[in-house]
Amino acid sequence: MNDQPRLPYAEALASARRTFTTEIAALQALQERLGEPFALAVDRLLACKGRVIVSGLGKSGHIARKIAATLSSTGTPAFFMHGAEAIHGDLGMITPQDIVIAISYSGSAPELLTVLGVVKRMGASLIAMTGNPESDLARNADLHLDCAVEREACPLNLAPTASTTATLVLGDALAVACLEARRFNSDDFARSHPGGALGRRLLTLVRDVMRQGDALPLVHADMPIPEALAQMSSKGMGMTIVVTPDKRPVGIFTDGDLRRLILREGDIRFLDVATGMTPNPRTIAADALAVEAAALMDTHKLNQLLVVDESGLLTGALHMHDLLAAKVI
Structure with missing residues (x-):
């Protein structure tokens, strides 16, 4: 019972x-x-x-x-x-x-x-x-x-x-x-809660989560697309950054750009990356909050975002996955 x-x-x-x-x-x-x-x-x-x-x-x-x-x-x-x-x-x-x-x-x-x-x-x-x-x-x-x-x-x-x-x-x-x-204010609150979700959102800077140096997929505008694809695949960012010799970004070539180029041109083996890149890519400063980068990417439906310094030179890049991994979003 x-x-x-x-x-x-x-x-x-x-x-x-x-x-x-x-x-x-x-x-x-x-x-x-x-x-x-x-x-x-x-x-x-x-x-x-x-x-x-x-x-x-x-x-x-x-x-x-x-x-x-x-x-x-x-x-x-x-x-x-x-x-x-x-x-x-x-x-x-x-x-x-x-x-x-x-x-x-x-x-x-x-x-x-x-x-x-x-x-x-x-x-x-x-x-x-x-x-x-x-x-x-x-x-x-x-x-x-x-x-x-x-x-x-x-x-x-x-x-x-x-x-x-x-x-x-x-x-x-x-x-x-x-x-x-x-x-x-919320910034003060975040400083006393650095381990919490709000702290991560309000204290994490772009420089804390961006990829830089050898982790960046870099190509020049005249590089053949097959070589650019190899660079894109090796760095795992779903894109490659098109830069000038002094590392000033002039474009970005993504998986989406590749698909659109194939639909438009068919055979792309002999084309250079400038043919299919998206010019004037969106950028953000390294000292900006990571949450600002997330908002920018969401507004413009981007998976990647370039990081530049005050003179416009490339210093890093972000993928949406980087922000997810850092629990910023």
Whole structure:
């Protein structure tokens, strides 16, 4: 006999909707009572000469860790400090120039109250985020942000659910307000996320992914097409670049050009590459963003793009596959 608990489909959806409704109501109530303490907290974070230390225990600790990560990635240097570890040595990481954000829904976590005392003696600022304005943590902090909720989404009104959501959103609101005040932009975000997709898109330059030197298929305009095809095949770019003796590109001869030339001329064995090349090929600078090259190639339906310097001399070439391999697109 299988005694594994099951919840009928309709009941599962009804439960989920109750959770959504409860947590949405908690956020709406929090939004409506936002006021001067929030604005003052943003001012303090913007004026901070040190770092922002976000601390908590249990579920509040998980929320604190995420808020610290969000602050750090949006222009406000921050790190997480576990409330229990703080009183066993980690308080040594705090300086008088720092701001501590202490998170405890009850406002009575003994570890954080110990932290409060040390922080106050040290001269650092303390912002408390609690659901109890009358708690010791709230009353003794420099600023208190009220994240109280009417009830938890948990039907027992015990498991932190709506309260943790409200606290997390309040932390996000602080981070975004600071981001906007600092005029933090997508380039700044990419610099703090160099390993992510956005970082690759916004930090990768054409020179980082282009082919150059012996990897380039180069021919002169008077080269017979069979020889040009050999060069094209050996370099695997689906094209060959037609250059002057000083390596100034005058054309490009692609697989598509080859097919069109055969249809037009039939026997191409005795023709030179200038007969079938596409003149005035599209180019880009090596210092341009790779994502710009991708956009140019997409706009003009190109698989290849030449890279030139300020004087128009060839320095490299890109194939769409190079951008795919670099995960720029």
